[in-house]
Amino acid sequence: MTTLQYSLCLSGIVRREALRWLNQRGRFISALVRPLVWLAIFAAGFHFVLGVSIIPPYETYIPYEVYIAPGLLAMIQLFNGMQSSLSMVYDREMGSMKTLMISPFPRWFLLIAKLLAGVAVSVVQAYIFLAIAWFWDIEPPVSGYLAVLPALVLAGLMLGALGLVLSSFIRQLENFAGVMNFVIFPMFFTSSALYPLWRVAEASPAIYWLSEINPFTHATELIRFALYDRVNAVSAAIVAFYLIVFVVLAVWGYDPGRGLMARRAGAE
Amino acid sequence: MAPESVVLADRAALSPDAAPPLAVEGLSHAFGARRVLDEVSLTVGQGDFAVLLGPNGAGKTTLFALITRLYHSSKGAIRIFGYDIRRDPEAALRRMGVVFQQSTLDLDLTIEQNLFYHAALHGMRRSLAAARISEELARVGLDGRRRERVRQLSGGQRRRVELARALVHNPSLLLLDEPTVGLDMASRQFLLEHVRGLCLRQGLGVLWATHLIDEAGADARIVILHQGQVRAEGTHQEILARAQETSLKAAFDRLIADEFGKPGSQAP
The missing domain is CATH 3.40.50.300 (P-loop containing nucleotide triphosphate hydrolases)
Structure with missing residues (x-):
């Protein structure tokens, strides 16, 4: 296969992901409505309950809406990562995985292309959310809109890779409700998305430490700092570390010789 | 090559x-x-x-x-x-061309989009893919319906699309x-x-x-x-x-x- 053929394959995979996203009106709308519900209802309710003191990257006191916006951006990517990877293995859609796997391109390349395609879609969604959030007075500096792009790409890749790992290892995740209960909610709630970790530390050191090792915390913090034109090097390094681990595990999980695909088939 | x-x-x-x-x-x-x-x-x-x-x-x-x-x-x-x-x-x-037992078409995409995706997975140039897709769809009598979504097709028509798809890369x-x-x-x-x-x-x-x-x-x-x-x-x-x-x-x-x-x- 030539470099041209690799790029044709990659662009075909990205194109399909984009078309699917545009054509599935329900998925498109729910992806936007979900974070907006959190912003409009949840944040409004907690606006008066939770005060957020001045913590980096913020330079003044901020309303709660402003605090949770980066977490909601990360949530868009978490949902997207889970959906684009796991949708491939849901009973009836198991097919789309097969279509991908019988391509003559190396499997690691197909998985990474799939990952990039999911990220492309999630980044567009994130920007649409930011545009709407502007009306809720979430107004980061203009340069922040640009600076957040690499953060969204890195975080999106990591969360998408996590979805791929789960889709290769866990047979029980046959429907999205299971993913919500056992992956999305626990990750979301034990992170810095909804409350600053110093407050969590006061309440429960155990949950604090869980939050500290939670990749979703670092995806959120990476995005939060980037949105305000700052680099959170620690979070960036941790997200990159998890990304590498998840990609290696996903490639390993989908290796035809490892028997994970076979185990899945054997259980059918 | x-x-x-x-x-x-x-x-x-x-x-x-x-x-x-x-x-x-x-x-x-x-x-x-x-x-x-x-x-x-x-x-x-x-x-x-x-x-x-x-x-x-x-x-x-x-x-x-x-x-x-x-x-x-x-x-x-x-x-x-x-x-x-x-x-x-x-x-x-x-x-190798493959038609799996369960349908592996994307129901929300058109016939043509499904086939172009497959062609990309084989590293085919878009112009060549377009020619081959027309040829194979004509042979199964579906060339005139290439812009219809797969969801609108009957079971027999979907199978014909799958057969055409399996043959696109010759x-x-x-x-x-x-x-x-x-x-x-x-x-x-x-x-x-x-x-x-x-x-x-x-x-x-x-x-x-x-x-x-x-x-x-x-x-x-x-x-x-x-x-x-x-x-x-x-x-x-x-x-x-x-x-x-x-x-x-x-x-x-x-x-x-x-x-x-x-x-x-x-x-x-």
């Missing part, structure tokens, strides 16, 4: 003494303690319409998964035009796993005739798995698979002679029933 020259090279390689489109040798596979395939050997020659006949649970789908490299077998070898599926998957998969070996399940008589007939025509006119090697005995016509090579073992392999006449029966139905029943005649086993 560009796809155009791949096609030419494949056609050139189809000399009588070239390696057969498909050679399976001593293939065994088990899911845990459950042995699904036991020393399976079979060959599909150039221009062969080979019918893999077996009741449900015979191991047909596992055999397809192994040939298409969804996962590897525990023992044995699979060669496509001499290329070992484990050692040279790219060369093997490039020459494979020399075509694998179909129970392609007629759930189809009406007319659609079944159309598929059978179309695929047999490909064997005759283009010298395509075909492996057609089914549990419907009447799909094995007089010109077919027949492989009878039962409980993971090849019970018989040969032409229609050879199978009848082997079972000393006059109809294929009776021969099939006798060949798969042998097992039940053994002492200590269940009566049929």
Whole structure:
């Protein structure tokens, strides 16, 4: 296969992901409505309950809406990562995985292309959310809109890779409700998305430490700092570390010789 | 190599003494303690319409998964035009077209979008892909409906789209796993005739798995698979002679029933 053929394959995979996203009106709308519900209802309710003191990257006191916006951006990517990877293995859609796997391109390349395609879609969604959030007075500096792009790409890749790992290892995740209960909610709630970790530390050191090792915390913090034109090097390094681990595990999980695909088939 | 020259090279390689489109040798596979395939050997020659006949649970789908490299077998070898599926998957998969038992089309995409995605997965240029897609869709009578979503098509039409898709990259070996399940008589007939025509006119090697005995016509090579073992392999006449029966139905029943005649086993 030539470099041209690799790029044709990659662009075909990205194109399909984009078309699917545009054509599935329900998925498109729910992806936007979900974070907006959190912003409009949840944040409004907690606006008066939770005060957020001045913590980096913020330079003044901020309303709660402003605090949770980066977490909601990360949530868009978490949902997207889970959906684009796991949708491939849901009973009836198991097919789309097969279509991908019988391509003559190396499997690691197909998985990474799939990952990039999911990220492309999630980044567009994130920007649409930011545009709407502007009306809720979430107004980061203009340069922040640009600076957040690499953060969204890195975080999106990591969360998408996590979805791929789960889709290769866990047979029980046959429907999205299971993913919500056992992956999305626990990750979301034990992170810095909804409350600053110093407050969590006061309440429960155990949950604090869980939050500290939670990749979703670092995806959120990476995005939060980037949105305000700052680099959170620690979070960036941790997200990159998890990304590498998840990609290696996903490639390993989908290796035809490892028997994970076979185990899945054997259980059918 | 560009796809155009791949096609030419494949056609050139189809000399009588070239390696057969498909050679399976001593293939065994088990899911845990459950042995699904036991020393399976079979060959599909150039221009062969080979019918893999077996009741449900015979191991047909596992055999397809192994040939298409969804996962590897525990023992044995699979060669496509001499290329070992484990050692040279790219060369093997490039020459193979597959129609899986369950539909693997994206219901929310149009016929054309589904086919372009497949072409991209084979590294085909868009212009070449467009020409091949028109050609294959015209052959299954769906060229005029290429911009319709797959969801709007009937079961028979979806199958025809899948067949067209499997042929877009000009494979020399075509694998179909129970392609007629759930189809009406007319659609079944159309598929059978179309695929047999490909064997005759283009010298395509075909492996057609089914549990419907009447799909094995007089010109077919027949492989009878039962409980993971090849019970018989040969032409229609050879199978009848082997079972000393006059109809294929009776021969099939006798060949798969042998097992039940053994002492200590269940009566049929």
